[in-house]
Amino acid sequence: MATDEKHKTTAGRLKSRPQFLAVRAGEMRRGKNFLVEVLDRQEPDTQARVGFTVTKKHGNAVERNRMRRRLKEAVRHSAAFAMKPGHDYVIVARREILTMPFAELTAQLVERITARPKQKRSEEARSRKA
Numbered sequence: 001m002a003t004d005e006k007h008k009t010t011a012g013r014l015k016s017r018p019q020f021l022a023v024r025a026g027e028m029r030r031g032k033n034f035l036v037e038v039l040d041r042q043e044p045d046t047q048a049r050v051g052f053t054v055t056k057k058h059g060n061a062v063e064r065n066r067m068r069r070r071l072k073e074a075v076r077h078s079a080a081f082a083m084k085p086g087h088d089y090v091i092v093a094r095r096e097i098l099t100m101p102f103a104e105l106t107a108q109l110v111e112r113i114t115a116r117p118k119q120k121r122s123e124e125a126r127s128r129k130a
Helices: 002-009 017-024 061-082 102-114 123-129
Strands: 027-030 034-040 049-053 087-093
Touching (some): 017 049, 034 102, 049 061
Parallel strands (some): 049 087
Antiparallel strands (some): 027 034, 034 087
């Protein structure tokens, strides 16, 4: 029983490029220290999936891996509980994640995941990205 509850609150992983690109067509939820892209897969019985993006412009490999590890831990601690089943989430990091307190990071992440979208991508913007 405990394992069933655990699987309901954990998030799966996005691993392939096509999965990441599909999420780009969804909602954008901008935050101060990261961007959360959300896609409703219309499959309410499947678990939420999450992927992490840290671009090279935000530091060397050591710093990028540290940012990714901090985001993964924040999702594991609290944000996975806020993720809706059947949704995909991509979290795009900014450099400020390295210096901000972990409690603040998790709070902002939960807020962005549960918040209503501030901006929706127009069809024109989607077609330019493709």
